Amino acid sequence: MNILYIFAASLSIVMIANFVLTAHITSTAPRKGGGAECESPGPLLPIGFRVPEFGAHTVDGEPIFSWEFDRPTVLGFFTAGCPLCEQVLPEFAEVARTLRAAGTNVISVISYDGHNPQWPIGDSATEALARRLGAVSQVVLEWSDDAVTTALRATTPPAFYRVERTDGELRVTGRASSPRFLSGREGPDGTYSPRS
Template identity: 35%
Template sequence: MPVLIAVVALVGTLCTLNLVLTLGVVKRLREHTELLGAVQGDPVHLEAGQEVGEFDTATVLGEPLVSDLLSGPVLFGFFSPTCEPCKDKLPRFVEYARQEPGGRSSVVATVVGDAGAASGFVAELSRVAHVVVEESGGAMGTALGIRAFPSVLRADRDADGRLVVVDDDVALSRPTGRTSQSSPTSLTK
């Protein structure tokens, strides 16, 4: 009988400990849900229909990149070398960009962070895009309202000639959806 009482007491103690730990986990999940809800209230980049801000910068090759010079559809990608999801999404972005009808001239990739740490990203992206390296809060990130990485958007000129975001959630798993009839974008004069 004393053995049975000890086993029941041990099981009761373990159940109580499990209950306390479970309540702690539930409390943390609620805190995280509140934090995520606060973040989700603010968009992490411009949304479809919003105008792209002005920018005047240069690519890693020294080519001027000015918002007023963009004349057609442009695929924008934003990555950071310190972002794990960016490392996963980068190969898909490169493959998707390779299929763009306008080729490299219609793709702009921005790597946000230290130039030395960005070198691997720059090497991979340079084959398919005009690449800009900038610190957080740089011209490209500000113009497109980027607050999270990775971000992939498509912009084009509207009827009034303004550069606006036409797709704020480019699905890299789908074909580009553009025909070879599309006029390629000229990023530089």
């Protein structure tokens, strides 16, 4: 009988150690998608890419439907806690003000990877980012696999696109890995370079 108790206690200790180790590994493992560890932008969609239609709501509750885009639209993709996103945010704000004044629709998408079950309530970093972006654009908060992020495959922020309706279809007409290029000169492949 004592051997049975020793075996059960040993098994319990091994199971608890396994649980603790598994919890530690999963909490520290790199995440795919819009996590805070966005060290470099992902590949950008090609010019001419047909963007699937999408719908979303801004943080103010305003609906945004891609099929209603009747003017050029710039979309900036961000994630709270992303060092590169924080680095380019002041530039994006400046460029967004200029583009909006020229009649371009500007939408900022803050994607979230889902590790806070109460998001966005109580996520102060996301709320602060939404306030900063809201001063210069419409802001959409969404999970990293929701409508806008999925339509433009913007899984690794920061990323910036210009989309326009061409022959009735929404297409990528400009792309940049940095907002400073959005107000620059467009090259023959639709990428931007700084103004000369």
